[in-house]
Amino acid sequence: MSILPENLQRYQKFLSFMLKYWNSDLLNQTASNAMEEETARSFSDYEQSPEELVEDLKQMGPTYIKLGQLLSTRPDLLPDRYLEALASLQDDLPIIPYNEVQEIVETEIGTKISKAFNTFEEEPLASASIGQVHLAELRSGKKVAVKVQRPGIRKKFLDDLNTLEEMAALAVKHTEVGKQYAFDDVLGELRRIMLQELDYLREANNLVTLGTNLKTYRKLIVPQPIPDYTTSRVLTMEYVKGKKITSVSPLRKTEEDYTPLVDELIEAYLKQIVSDGFVHADPHPGNIHLLENDQIALMDLGMVAKFSKQMQEYLLRLLLNLSKNDGEEIANILLDMSEHTEKANIKEFRRHISIMVEDSRNSTAQDMQTGKLLIQMNRSAAINGIHLPVDVNILGKILLNMDQIIAFLAPEYDLREAVRVHMTKLMQSKMRKELAPEELFSILLESKKLAEHLPERINKITERLANNDLTFHVDAIDEKRLTDGFQKVANRITLGLIIASMIIGASMLMSVPSTFSIFGYPGLAILFFLLAAVAGIYLSYTILFKDE
Incomplete structure (x- = not known):
């Protein structure tokens, strides 16, 4: 790693931000609240206001805006005022001037906007950290949403990520916290996710895949891309008219029963996790829209998670036992899928898991416990020297967002019971699929x-x-270490016998007259006593201080 002069401004910006917040009450409270430590106190006024935090993140640039967006979906960490302020980062960003939008679109699709579209609204529908969305109408009369990537955003992301990765490498090298939470691995995963989000062709493919996987769910819609008008920097897709799911008015919530809608949403996400292995990984309220006909649209497929077949099996077992509140079996599953050294405190980890599960028993959606529980389990694993796969944290984030949506639409909804019911159905479907002719x-x-x-x-x-x-080759105990141990024991016994013999011989020589004397005693006897004493002291020292 080298800190180059041309990058000093980025390092200075990053360090200034860290120095401002590192010892703040807000960060200390956030850390305590994450683990529900006894030192955690109720949220009050902090040195930095929510508006100040938002402005600081905006000043830091698009990468930090993205991190702020992720924080806005974490009610387990931050107080409501900060969540609300950070949520504005999802739709309250500087607008790309229309002349730049026009230039990008025409360059990417290879024709004039006036030829490609009947109409193209100059005012954007939404503006986000990576791009902004405009309403347009194709020549066929079909309404579409056109997402245009911000100019130069890729370079800005890569520059900021390089800075963060260098700082993470320093933290891992010089601090225990950095090693424990593997900051470098976290930043590596963040780089992979962000590069995927910057490729709109990949997002278009994700929309097609998810739309196919969820086609049987009538209450769910995944807007499909328009291939001829989509490139790596411009994504054109079907337009659906709706609003953020958390924007539903209290009056409408009292008039409508959203439980069936929530139930279908949960079943669809469970299917993605344990059956398809392809999951919409960022279902925060800004990406889940409620339409006028009481359908739900899943938006923004830039961030998806892919689980292997083995991981699907692990997550299936994990979710089933979460629904049954079986802390002991949950600990077993987490240990089965994790990596840990001999120094890992497995007993303490099991105890933590059992306590967490017991404390969350009988919680409802409005308590927002399921996703938070998984994230706390991940933290407990890190503290006890156990490295859980990143898939567990992804699942925790997905469920945390689901908790938010469910708590808003159906506060009394029992997520654990719903998981149990739907998982049984999905297991039966999975078994039938595995018994299909091609599998047989x-x-x-x-x-x-x-x-x-x-x-x-x-x-x-x-x-x-x-x-x-x-x-037969048996990988058992270390034979060389065992034989060396026996040899050491034999040597110690032999040396002990020699020392005892020297003492007995010296005692016998004391009665034999001799012209050679030391301190008035027979000299040979005194020499044997001294040699025995030195050997005895050395043997005692090695036994007490050097033996393993």
Whole structure:
């Protein structure tokens, strides 16, 4: 790592921000609240106001705005006033001038806006950290939303990420906290996510995939892209008229029962997690819109999570046991999927998990416990020297956002019970899928390979057995260390016998007259006593201070 002169302004900006907030009451309270420590106090007035924090993040640039957006979805960490202020980062950003928007669109799609569209609204529908959205109408009369990427945003992101990664590397190298929470791995994952969000072609493919996976859910809509009008910097997709799900008026909530809608939303996300392995990973309220016909639209597919088949199995078991409040089994599953060293405090980790699960028993959606619980489990794992896969944190973030949405639309909704019911259905569907002809054919092929090679392998084993040439390699104890230990014991016993013999011999020599004397005693006897004393002291020292 090298800190170059041309990058000094970025380092100075970053360090100024950290110095301002590092020892602030807000950050200290946030850290305590995350683990629900006894030192956590109620939120009150802090040195930095919510508006000041928002302005500071805006001054830092688009990467930090993105981090602020992520913080705005964390009610477990920040007070409401700060959440509300940070939420404005999702839709209250400087607008890209229309002449720049026009230049980007025409360059990307290769034609004039006036030829490609009947109308193209100059005022944006929304403005975000990466781009902004304009309403337009195709020549066919179809209304579309055109998302245009901010000019130069890729370079700004990469510059800021490079700064953060360098600082994270220093933290990992020189601080225990940096090592414990693997700041460098976190920043590596952030880089991967942000680069994906900057590629609108990838987002278009994500929209198609999710739309296909959720086509059976009638109350859910995934706006589809218009391929001919989509590039890596311009994304054109179907326009759906709605508003943020948290913008629903209290009157409408009293008139409508949103429980069936919430139930379908939860089932759809569980299917994504444990069946498809392809998940909309950023379902914060700004990306979930309620339409006029009481349907839900899933927006912004820039951030998706992909779970392997093995991870899907782990998460399926984890969610089932969360729904049953089985802390012991949850700890077992987390340990099965994690990496940990011999120094890991597994006993303490199990105790923490059991306490967390028990404390969250009987919670409802308005308590927002499920996602928060998973995030706290991840923190407990880090404290106890256990490294959980990043998939657990992604699942926690998804469920945390789901908790927010459910708490707003159906406060008394029992998420744990819904998970139990829907997971049973998904497990049955998963089993039927695995028993499909193509899956059975794959199993038959593997069985055929085993049957073909089994006689040959059995023949080799029996032949070696007949020739007394069959050997087994057992990875057990360290034989060399064991024999060295026995040898050390034997040496100590032998040395002890020699010292005892010298003392006995010296005692016998004391009665034998001699012309050679030391301190008036027979000299040879005194020499044997001194040698025995030195050897005894050395043996005692090595036993007490050097033996492992």
